Amino acid sequence: MMEDLSSGSSDYAANTWIAWFLSTKGNEYFCEIDEDYILDRFNLTGLNTEVHHYFQALDMITDTLDESIDDESREKIESQARLLYGLIHARYIITTRGLAKMLEKYKRGDFGRCPRVLCHHQPLLPVGLSDLPFQRPVKLYCPLCEDIYSPKSSRHGSIDGAFFGSSFPHMLLMVYPHVLPSKTPPPAPQPNPGLHWQLYGGIPAEVLHQRAAMLERRARADNDDDIFSFGSAQHTPIGSPAPSGGEGSIERIRPRIFGFPVHEISRLMAWQERKHKEQAARIAQFRDQTTKHEHTSTGN
Numbered sequence: 001m002m003e004d005l006s007s008g009s010s011d012y013a014a015n016t017w018i019a020w021f022l023s024t025k026g027n028e029y030f031c032e033i034d035e036d037y038i039l040d041r042f043n044l045t046g047l048n049t050e051v052h053h054y055f056q057a058l059d060m061i062t063d064t065l066d067e068s069i070d071d072e073s074r075e076k077i078e079s080q081a082r083l084l085y086g087l088i089h090a091r092y093i094i095t096t097r098g099l100a101k102m103l104e105k106y107k108r109g110d111f112g113r114c115p116r117v118l119c120h121h122q123p124l125l126p127v128g129l130s131d132l133p134f135q136r137p138v139k140l141y142c143p144l145c146e147d148i149y150s151p152k153s154s155r156h157g158s159i160d161g162a163f164f165g166s167s168f169p170h171m172l173l174m175v176y177p178h179v180l181p182s183k184t185p186p187p188a189p190q191p192n193p194g195l196h197w198q199l200y201g202g203i204p205a206e207v208l209h210q211r212a213a214m215l216e217r218r219a220r221a222d223n224d225d226d227i228f229s230f231g232s233a234q235h236t237p238i239g240s241p242a243p244s245g246g247e248g249s250i251e252r253i254r255p256r257i258f259g260f261p262v263h264e265i266s267r268l269m270a271w272q273e274r275k276h277k278e279q280a281a282r283i284a285q286f287r288d289q290t291t292k293h294e295h296t297s298t299g300n
């Protein structure tokens with residue numbers, strides 16, 4: 001007994017079953033469930049019907065399993081203990097303590113980060129598409145683009161979604177609303193409220209004028225062979241100060257493989273940009289005509 005204790009303290013990972021489980025590769029999404037929570041049988045109501053060898057599995061998780069059990073049955077109990085831990089985990093992580101633990105993991109980016117470029121490495125949250133085990137593997141929810149993604153690693157990709165449940169991300173974001181990323185850009189400063197700041201389709205008039213001016217300039221520049229001019233031009237500062245982060249700054253992502261634009265999409269984008277230029281040229285032409293017309297009418 002003394003030997004067991006001393007060898008256990010030197011190797012923390014193997015100290016308790018839960019510590020061993022959490023340190024196993026591929027189990028990084030799980031948090032440590034408090035033993036108090038597991039020992040309160042009320043929290044486990046109904047799980048005895050989901051798990052075979054329920055009591056032995058529970059004993060294994062809490063390190064009270066009979067030592068004399070042979071290896072074969074130990075293996076069977078082992079797999080059931082993992083299932084039981086997962087199912088308790090789904091219940092635990094929507095409790096106050098569980099949410100706090102998962103919040104720390106979320107902040108550290110333990111669940112990975114959104115692959116979408118415009119989400120700027122937004123941390124993800126695990127979500128199950130079903131609350132029943134053996135239905136769907138775990139997915140990752142991005143609170144910014146509100147989409148779900150499959151985990152990068154196959155180890156994580158094979159974890160049962162029911163070990164996190166279908167309401168976990170919502171619960172976490174409701175309890176900690178301050179970690180919800182802001183989707184709307186900060187309101188544009190309004191130095192002179194009035195017609196100038198009237199919104200057209202949610203876009204301030206000022207911004208629309210700036211866009212039109214930019215399009216005209218681009219049409220005049222008329223460098224047809226540079227189909228990437230659109231991408232570089234959008235970052236050039238435009239005349240008067242644009243509202244920070246407002247609709248004026250359009251970000252357009254051009255998919256690339258090893259730096260080369262993806263053929264179909266780049267062709268489509270080139271077409272869109274050509275149409276863009278044509279339209280801008282038409283607007284410019286129309287403006288010229290109306291100003292000429294004004295001149296002639298004032299001349300008379």
Ligand SMILES: [Zn+2]
Pocket residue numbers: 114115116119122142143144145146147
């Ligand atoms: Zn995202």
